[in-house]
Amino acid sequence: MPRFLQGWLGDVVRFSQQRPEIYKVRQRPIYSLRQSILHIKGHGKNPIIAEYKRKSPSGFNMDRDIIEYVKFMESNGVAGISVLTEEKFFGGSYKDLEAVTRAVRIPVLMKDFIVTEKQVNSAYSLGADVILLIVRVLTERELVSLYKYAKSYHLDVIVEVTNEEEIEIAVRNNFDIIGVNSRDLASLDLSLEKTKRLLKLIPSDRLKIAESGIRSRDDIQQLKEAGADAFLIGTTLMQDPNKIKELV
Ligand SMILES: O=P(O)(O)OC[C@@H](O)[C@@H](O)c1c[nH]c2ccccc12
Helix, strand or coil: CCCCCCCHHHHHHHHHHCCCCCCCCCCCCCCCCHHHHHHHHHCCCCCCCEEEEEEEECCCCCCCCCCHHHHHHHCCCCEEEEEEEEEEEEEECHHHHHHHHHHCCCCCEECCCCCCCCHHHHHHHCCCCCCEEHHHHHHHHHHHHHHHHHHHCCEEEEEEEHHHHHHHHHHHHHCEEEEEECCCCCCEECCCCHHHHHCCCCCCCCEEEEEEECCHHHHHHHHHHCCCCCCCCHHHHHHHHHHHHCCC
């Protein structure tokens, strides 16, 4: 049973537990997010994961052609695409994910509140290459179990943290890709300063992804200096996709 959660987080987890499973024979090879990030970094560019989302509990609301957006991002050399598939609070869908995995040949992250193996099965079936496991909503036992289950499909897993205690859990379980979310999912508070501090607590042998609130090249530069290897950006790029040209 996931952690006891109140408010919208509790709702989204209960909703996710009921999510119907998609079972299809996967048609798509698996693209490695780790390799994509290291390749782009090796060429002196910023590895950016461009996110497609229609809305969020923090008040974001926007619609734009999903395939046009992801193809534009792919053509501008992003390391990967993140697709919100959570329906209730983010306006996402599995249909969006499948359309994107059919359209691009770079790593695709299924961005959702994964709390069941059914959701991992759906991610794999729909062609996703990466899933997100959020420490804030899972017990440590569930986290380890779902991580191993996803790795059995050879998927990459981003384990998301927002404080020191959660970093401790991620580090001691040897999770290899750690995302630091500048937005606290419970309070919705946003702080890049907190993220810069947290990034320094993560060992350099882990791949580190800074998530949320990134608006400029300067934000990227400061997060990079704090140890981030890659940058997950949604709002800034959904509002103005051309910004990718100055950020990548
Ligand atoms: O729109 P922003 O501030 O660039 O944030 C993108 C992404 O980091 C954010 O949507 C996110 C990070 N972790 C999540 C977990 C669930 C849902 C959403 C998220």
